[in-house]
Amino acid sequence: MGIRGFGNSRNEAFEQAAVAMTAVITDPQTVDATKEIEISCEAPDDELLLVDWLNALVYEMATRKMLFSRFEVDGTGKRLHAQVWGETVNSDKHQPAVEVKGATYTTLHVGPHTDGTWVAQCVVDV
Template sequence: MQTTINRWEHFPHQADIGVRGIGSSKEKAFEQAAIALIAVITDPQLISPEIAVTISCQAPDSELLFVDWLNALIYEIATRKMLFSRFEVIIKNSRVEATAWGEKIQTSKHKPAVEVKGATYTDLHVRQEENGAWIAQCVVDV
């Protein structure tokens, strides 16, 4: 499968916003969804991938794992005061082992539009499409 399938997008929710990652594997879909999450806050291209942070989480099923992954990322953003633009996700036995690269938030550079409070179970799906592409999505509360 071509890697060009990997992409992200937002979808509407009346009060908030949905993040969707599409990828050639579940891992790629998780990575793309993380970029979609960052894009809720700012333009990911404004973020230099200078500092690496490791993130891991575990859950009983793929959908909970996806929400946990985004919430773990939100936690790192909030406590490290960082933004990320590059991700590498490995999923093994319902466990995410990931590295995120980014930099400290600079208001003048990144002009963050909004902070994300948490990932929700609304419109939550992790599934493989008939064409083989993986989709991971949910609404995030801002």
């Protein structure tokens, strides 16, 4: 399933890509931003960094049994630091359709448009 985030910067596009990934699983509006965790990633370029960022979220969702709905991404170049908020998954409340197995390099692209806005996209395996 393809996901795509748009924003005024790389980091904003990364935040929106994370919202899109949550939307693959459930309606992000049903996920209360009550619990905060921190995530750090490092990769050789922006595209690998997007995949690492999404896979770090997949890992946190799987091991903490959480869903996330609010994301704040910081960092430049090869590094990223993020604060993310969400809550424990509740099948009655969230009706999660699928779990994301991982983010892939298929249709992977991160970059600015001519108008200066950024896009961050890839296919996630479900």
